[in-house]
Amino acid sequence: MNRIDRLTAILLSLQGGKHSAREIAQRFEVSRRTIVRDIQALSEMGIPIIAESGSGGGYSLPADYSLPPLALNLHEALLLRLALSSLSQLSELPFKQARESLLDKVQALLPKREHDNLDQLAQALSLDLPKRPYPTPFLDQLLESVRNQQWIEVTYRSENGVSEQTLLPMHLSSSAGLWYCEAYSSERQAMRIYRVDRFLSVREATAPQLLEPPVDSIPREHPSHPEIRIKLTARGVLRLEHQPYVAHLIQRTENGEGWLCMRWRPEEYDWIVRTLLQLGTEARVLAPEDLRLRVQQAIKDLAEHYQM
Structure with a gap:
């Protein structure tokens, strides 16, 4: 990574929060002295970097500081376009319109002279996901339930038939072209994983009286499992x-x-x-x-x- 790219990356990193010179040096695999010189160079450019010394100190940016729009290089634009295009293979996607507008922004952030090169590289690469013809009309609602920690009552179709359940959604994930919802089941007093396309109805519910409070899912590799x-x-x-x-x-x-x-x-x-x-x-x-x-x-x- 050349110095210009590193200065830009340091600036982006600081916008995400405070970091010490040692942390930044480890990330970019350079010496602490090099990072100190880079910070000084950014300050001389007029970037209002805040330096705090002592234990817990580091470099940061003012809370109200925002970076001007940055141009993407060809490879950065290709990675974003590749990722966004692969998501289109999912039958449903949260914020589907946002994906389309983001693709346009990726194109706009790339210098015009590189547009043809981007199209050529994008045609030479692809990330394939299995195409599943299963609609997931409640995907956005489930995502909001996860964010707001909202209990829901659902009608769910499984291999054992149709059931009514009260759930607290914890996490959404996609694998092999299917969406899954990890949720705490009031009826089973345990975490369960549900196929999102098998939800027949979803509606808000009041929090039930539980014998035990919901806990985060225990990972598969946890020592407590056989x-x-x-x-x-x-x-x-x-x-x-x-x-x-x-x-x-x-x-x-x-x-x-x-x-x-x-x-x-x-x-x-x-x-x-x-x-x-x-x-x-x-x-x-x-x-x-x-x-x-x-x-x-x-x-x-x-x-x-x-x-x-």
């Missing part, structure tokens, strides 16, 4: 590499075989069972016993289903 150990053949390793949730957890051996060692919520074992059925004899569960028995039962159920 440890799963699965032996994989070489072919099993190659096939499981396509699963985004677990591909990074595969431990490969020299002969191409491997192990899948991880911790997982027991209430989400159904997904693992379905994945293992797809692998067939290319995978074998060694632990925990509960998961191994669930796979055995699923195989028996499948065999009975196809008996003539």
Whole structure:
């Protein structure tokens, strides 16, 4: 990174909050002395940088200071356009109109002489997401519920049928072209993950009387969850590499075989069972016993289903 780019990046960083010279130096992989000189150069340009010494000190900008519009270089514009274009493959998107206007702004912030180059690079690259024809009409409402910590009453369609539930949405995420809502269920007194396209209705609700207050979701890899150990053949390793949730957890051996060692919520074992059925004899569960028995039962159920 040349000095002009670094000065711009430092200025953008300071607009986000106070940082010490050491923190800035570590981020840009330069010496603390270099950062001090950069701060001095910015001050000489008329930037009102506030310097605080002592413990907890650092550099910052006045709260009412705003940067003038900055031009993007070709690669910055390409990354933004690539990300925004890939989002258009989702069936629904929060603030859909904002995405369109932001694409126009990205184009406007790039020097005109680079417009043709941007179009050529954008045609040479793509980020593909699976296209799902499932509408999610309550996506914006769920996002507002997360932001406002608003309880909702929902009608939800799952594999077990249609149910009425009272939820406190905590987080929204997208994976493999589908939207998911992580929420605290009043009925189950626990966190659950819901497919957003399976909500049939969503309406505001008053907070219910709970036995225990809602807590943030415990991550899958938390030590309190059972440890799963699965032996994989070489072919099993190659096939499981396509699963985004677990591909990074595969431990490969020299002969191409491997192990899948991880911790997982027991209430989400159904997904693992379905994945293992797809692998067939290319995978074998060694632990925990509960998961191994669930796979055995699923195989028996499948065999009975196809008996003539």
